[in-house]
Amino acid sequence: MAAFLLAGCGSTTKKLQQGNYDAVIDKTVKKLIKKPDARAAADMDRAYQMGNERDLERIRYLKMENNPDNYDEIFARYNSLKERQRRVRTVTPLNIDGRTYSYEYVDYDAEMVNAKRKAADFFYDNGKSLLEKALQKSDYRDAYYQLVKASEYSGGQYEKIDEMIYDARMKGISRVIVEVTNQSPLQLPRQVEEDLISFDTRGLGNEWVEYHFKHVDTNADYDYMVLVKLLTINVSPDEVKDTDQIFNKRVSDGFEYVLDANGNVMKDTAGNDIKLQKFKDINCTLIETRQFKTVQIRGEVEIQSMKPERLIQKEPFGASNQFEHFSARSIGDPAALTEEAFKKTQQEKMAFPSDVDMVMTCTETIKPAIRNAIYANRQAIQ
Helix, strand or coil: CHHHHHHHHHHHHHHHHCCCHHHHHHHHHHHHHHCCCHHHHHHHHHHHHHHHHHHHHHHHHHHHHCCHHHHHHHHHHHHHHHHHHHHHCCCCCEEECCEEECCCCCCCHHHHHHHHHHHHHHHHHHHHHHHHHCCCHHHHHHHHHHHHHHHHHHCCCCCCHHHHHHHHHHHHCEEEEEEEEECCCCCCCHHHHHHHCCCCCCCCCCCCEEEECCCCCCCCCCCEEEEEEEEEEEECCCEEEEEEEEEEEEEEEEEEECECCCCCECECCCCCECEEEEEEEEEEEEEEEEEEEEEEEEEEEEEEEECCEEEEEEEEEEEEEEEEEEEEEEEECHHHCCHHHHHHCCCCCCCCCCHHHHHHCCHHHHHHHHHHHHHHCHHHCC
């Protein structure tokens, strides 16, 4: 128990030394709500005094500097003072071990309202100026953040600020069009090409990057293009190969009576006719058929900047797949076949998949490769 208490005291002392005063206040207030504790009260008092002193000194400096950009921090500092005061008031006034902990209430609202209003004016003026003079995407994005802050601080009271925020947002977004171009001799249905780029885009973009997979608007202005090039699609001819195997078997073929020298049926000691089992040899030819077809696709993903037009990166990709099917038929007496061989005759020939069907079997392999190529170069799309 003693070790635990020492560890707890050490943790609080370390937080005080690091200037993490609000964490000390949160911890000690929770303790004091449960049970009065002299050490916790002293730590709370120290953290409260030191935290307030730090914030008030910083506010005095910021005000002396007289920089409009400072009002955002001034507001935040006053907000910290107010919140800190609210927390300690949940356990004060407090009398413990002959000492009273009580703090005079300070109304920070007027200063907060003043700082908030001036911060809003600064962000609005700055954001509006950035929007009007913007030359590149980063300018519009900065304008957006400034105007959003101005709206938050002012409660949206500036005229047309929502329209300005929307305008900055739309002009700050980088739009990426993803397209497929088939440069191989094999013509593919549009649906197959579209399926190649129907993958999950989560993790590819960010707040300012949009991926488009169709030209939803002919007037859309794109900043980047991801071009999926199908360079070669090699589909083999339908291949059929037969292999023969002969099965021989001796099977029962009834019986015959045993005759004596006079041509009469011989009898055994019980008077029954004597019979001998007859056998015959049978055979069957098993013809196994192997159907085989392959596809190989090679391509590359090009990431291009449209403004200005330049190639950013090129990533190769590839995929292959095969169709293979076995069937069998028999010629002769099927009874000569083994059980395993007979089962093979139950499998019939299949129709070969078309060349397009073969390509479609590769799409689920190609899609991750395309996505990975974009993901690896996502930092280039800003």
